[in-house]
Each structure stands twice: as C-alpha cells, then as structure tokens.
Amino acid sequence: MATSKGEIAINEDFCKGCGYCIEFCPKDCLILGDNFNSQGYRLPVFAQKEDCTACTICGKMCPESAIEVYKYLS
Ligand code: SF4
Numbered sequence: 001m002a003t004s005k006g007e008i009a010i011n012e013d014f015c016k017g018c019g020y021c022i023e024f025c026p027k028d029c030l031i032l033g034d035n036f037n038s039q040g041y042r043l044p045v046f047a048q049k050e051d052c053t054a055c056t057i058c059g060k061m062c063p064e065s066a067i068e069v070y071k072y073l074s
Pocket residue numbers: 008024025026027028029030051052053054055056057058059069
C-alpha cells in the first residue's frame with residue numbers, strides 16, 4: 001500500500017467545479033463528490049489520500065487557485 005507524501009486542502013468557496021484537478025491528478029486521488037458549494041458547483045473530493053505524492057499538479061491546474069498542497073517533511 002502506498003504511503004501518502006502529502007495532502008491537499010480544497011477551498012470549497014473558490015471551486016467552480018471544472019474538474020481539472022480530477023482529470024490531471026496522475027494518481028487519481030480526486031473524484032467528483034456528491035456535494036455542491038454555495039454557488040451550486042459540484043465539489044471534488046480528495047478520496048485517495050494515501051496515493052498522493054504532493055506533486056502539486058492539482059494546485060497548479062486549478063484555475064481558481066482553490067487547492068493548497070502540503071508536502072510531508074519525512
Ligand atoms: S498533489 Fe499531485 S498526487 Fe496529490 S492530489 Fe494533487 S495532483 Fe494528485
């Protein structure tokens with residue numbers, strides 16, 4: 001089983017539901033969730049935390065800068 005190298009935080013108020021983070025995560029960590037934000041956009045969910053490599057691609061791809069990536073030090 002993979003060991004997580006980091007994690008992400010999604011600012012749900014900023015998300016516009018474009019799905020880029022889901023599409024471009026090389027580890028398929030993100031999936032489309034069942035919840036919507038206050039603007040009616042369907043939110044992604046960080047579902048496969050253990051596979052995250054903290055590569056930062058999701059954060060870079062997000063056009064709304066809604067994702068922060070945190071890399072574990074060890
Ligand atoms: S940091 Fe990389 S591996 Fe982790 S969720 Fe984002 S795109 Fe996926």
